[in-house]
Amino acid sequence: MATIRDVAKLSGVSVATVSRVINQNGYVNKDTETKVRKSMELLKYKPNTVARALANKKTESLALIVPDITNPFFPELAKAIEDTARSFGYSIILTSSEVNGDKNINYLEILINRYIDGIICSSNEIPEADINHLQKSGIPIVALDRAVNSKGIASIRVNNYDGGIMAVQHLLSIGCKKIAHISGPFHINTSLERYRGYVDTLEKVQLFHPSLIVEGDFTIESGIKNTYSLIEKYPDIDGIFTANDLMAVGVLKALIRLGKKVPEDIALIGFDGITLGTAIEPEISTIAQPIYDIGSLAVHKLISLIKNQHNTEEISRELEVKLVQRATTSKIKN
């Protein structure tokens, strides 16, 4: 690999000049510039990222922190992020926030230590303390769909509350009278907001029954289990709203096993808009988040934060969510 010195030598200039043309800063004569560029091509010179990082404290790489890449929501997000990041020349370091085994190496330290330029945090499992720690380290962060108490952290979110409302209204609109909710963990903000949308909407029409709510944990398994217990206690439930699509998949599986017709006996709607919802039969209605946009926007915002530390642009951005009606809520009831 050719170094900047090789280029300098070949062009008959100093490394400083070469550096200038590389970074397009400082004055440099047109002719010398072309001379230098020619040498660079000849030597197939590529500036060494690591050396650069040492000098600049910038690595052109972003960390993506997810709770569990195995949850189908995150690969979709990751794809958007990787795509976008790459288009800017950035690499993505994939980090799971799960505590794996006893070796709970502090990955945050590792990230800081590697001069990661910025972090996209899509996990609610990270303690607020860690977030603050990161923030003090000066690394720009954009949080996805999590409560941001710390001022100064950019965040991109969707209107979960409205989404909850839309879901329930939709269920009502197709004739459901007894609508259950399988929520996400209540310590997670997102869950709470969706839950509140559910509650408020049903209260307004006097159809709210606290006992129709069970707390799930966003997994398929929890969708299954909670459906069994729910249906056992209240066989006349005619609609279910789950706080995410993954649980809806579980619900559907349980419902089918119970011999329930969907949506004739029980309608079902999830939340997220992951593609898995259309992979199965019947396809699951959902309140779709613009997942790709979220990822893409996160990268744009993060990079702008990196490039311009003291920027004054809006620090938080809320995207719209939209109802996608599919087979599990297709039937208009009478």
Added chain:
Amino acid sequence: MATIRDVAKLSGVSVATVSRVINQNGYVNKDTETKVRKSMELLKYKPNTVARALANKKTESLALIVPDITNPFFPELAKAIEDTARSFGYSIILTSSEVNGDKNINYLEILINRYIDGIICSSNEIPEADINHLQKSGIPIVALDRAVNSKGIASIRVNNYDGGIMAVQHLLSIGCKKIAHISGPFHINTSLERYRGYVDTLEKVQLFHPSLIVEGDFTIESGIKNTYSLIEKYPDIDGIFTANDLMAVGVLKALIRLGKKVPEDIALIGFDGITLGTAIEPEISTIAQPIYDIGSLAVHKLISLIKNQHNTEEISRELEVKLVQRATTSKIKN
């Protein structure tokens, strides 16, 4: 952040000594060592990864190249890889081999340039030429389940041929007589091997009909489409073997829409063993790969390659695949 110099100063020794205790090489007095360690703790010193990388040309990071992280097989693999890598102190750079947009920046160059220590390549979409290029750069590579013409590249694979045989034998064992196959793209080795297992097994029992084979592309969509065309032409098909689980999911969806009972009318078996296969109803039988083990093993092998450039250990490893019978092949036919 404290530097090695701060530690040296505080301990009253030279940076060389500190470096020695950090890397545990060279002689260093027990007492000075404890002194130094104490200083490190006090200052919360962490060796700077970037500086280290510049000096060593090693970054403690591995690249994972996947065709599409959105395909459920890869997140499962990625999880195993990230887990294992982290337990060794390595970070994972996620790279998609898809050509995204016109900006076909050469990510391989980027990886080389970043002093990535090693690469796990799980994509058949990467041209052999690129692989060779990488290899010449001296970066260790382990290839997952792809043909390795280039000698010197480690590879971890499963016995796809045997898997194909197992799948078909299983279908035969439950009474299927007219078994179709939706293969993967024929230019991919994996597809070919599974296909051959199918062909050979059926030929042996004189039930082979070339027209029952269609070429899919590993996506759900292709599972759906090919099922429609297959069933239209041959309504009496009673078993389908797909080259991966994702297509099986598509097949199942199409079958349900067509009003076919699974497995009573048509039995179905996939390949891979992704968890998605159990997320739906009925659950899909499969020839399961030990996905987690593959990922974990890949990291172990890669790191051993990195640590010991001229090692003579086996360069290729084949893992066993196993039949997992689930609902889509549950019924014993008469």
Added chain:
DNA sequence: TTGTAGGCGTTATCAT
């Protein structure tokens, strides 16, 4: 056993 000093490849500050 420990220290000095040059090098890893770039950037950026001062001169010139």
Added chain:
DNA sequence: ATGATAACGCCTACAA
């Protein structure tokens, strides 16, 4: 407009 040169933080001969 260009060139020396000192950082960046660490490693490692080579000396001592």
